[in-house]
Amino acid sequence: MEPGDRLMAFWLFKSEPSTWSWDDQVAKGEEGEEWDGVRNYQARNNMRLMRAGDRGFFYHSQKEKAVVGIVEVCAESHQDSTTEDARWDCVDIRAVAPLARPVTLAEIKEHPDLAEMALVKNTRLSVQPVSEAEWAIICELGGIAP
DNA sequence: GCCAACGTTGGC
DNA sequence: GCCAACGTTGGC
Numbered sequence: 001m002e003p004g005d006r007l008m009a010f011w012l013f014k015s016e017p018s019t020w021s022w023d024d025q026v027a028k029g030e031e032g033e034e035w036d037g038v039r040n041y042q043a044r045n046n047m048r049l050m051r052a053g054d055r056g057f058f059y060h061s062q063k064e065k066a067v068v069g070i071v072e073v074c075a076e077s078h079q080d081s082t083t084e085d086a087r088w089d090c091v092d093i094r095a096v097a098p099l100a101r102p103v104t105l106a107e108i109k110e111h112p113d114l115a116e117m118a119l120v121k122n123t124r125l126s127v128q129p130v131s132e133a134e135w136a137i138i139c140e141l142g143g144i145a146p
Numbered sequence: 147g148c149c150a151a152c153g154t155t156g157g158c
Numbered sequence: 159g160c161c162a163a164c165g166t167t168g169g170c
Binding site: 039040041042122123124 | 150151152153154
């Protein structure tokens with residue numbers, strides 16, 4: 001193990017589908033897409049902690065309010081190309097697989113072991129960490145292997 | 147469409 | 159450095 005290596009970490013990316021949907025993400029294929037436009041320090045700091053190969057949930061906010069797919073970090077944090085402002089950087093992510101069935105916010109709120117998720121406790125944070133236990137539960141609810 | 151939560155900005 | 163005003167997000 002090299003210094004700085006760690007186990008895979010898990011995250012959650014929120015997007016309003018009318019702006020950027022799971023289908024848009026899938027259409028980008030292996031190449032992936034910059035997760036740009038984040039202008040929140042907490043969300044940015046989470047992206048700075050990401051390493052290539054980390055997995056994330058893709059969550060649709062607003063109308064749908066459900067985790068719909070799995071993504072993978074394919075480029076670590078770099079300058080956000082939509083701004084000159086050096087404060088803002090972001091990772092690239094690519095779609096890995098859709099959930100067999102979406103896991104709704106209502107279900108997540110109902111599950112006692114998911115009550116501590118930022119999705120529940122800090123509704124406005126758009127890029128957030130997910131624990132390994134939370135990851136496993138949501139994958140199970142979504143009908144796919146973790 | 148409303149409103150609560152919360153982050154950011156700017157005046158002092 | 160505080161805090162009021164304001165803007166934005168996102169659930170309901």
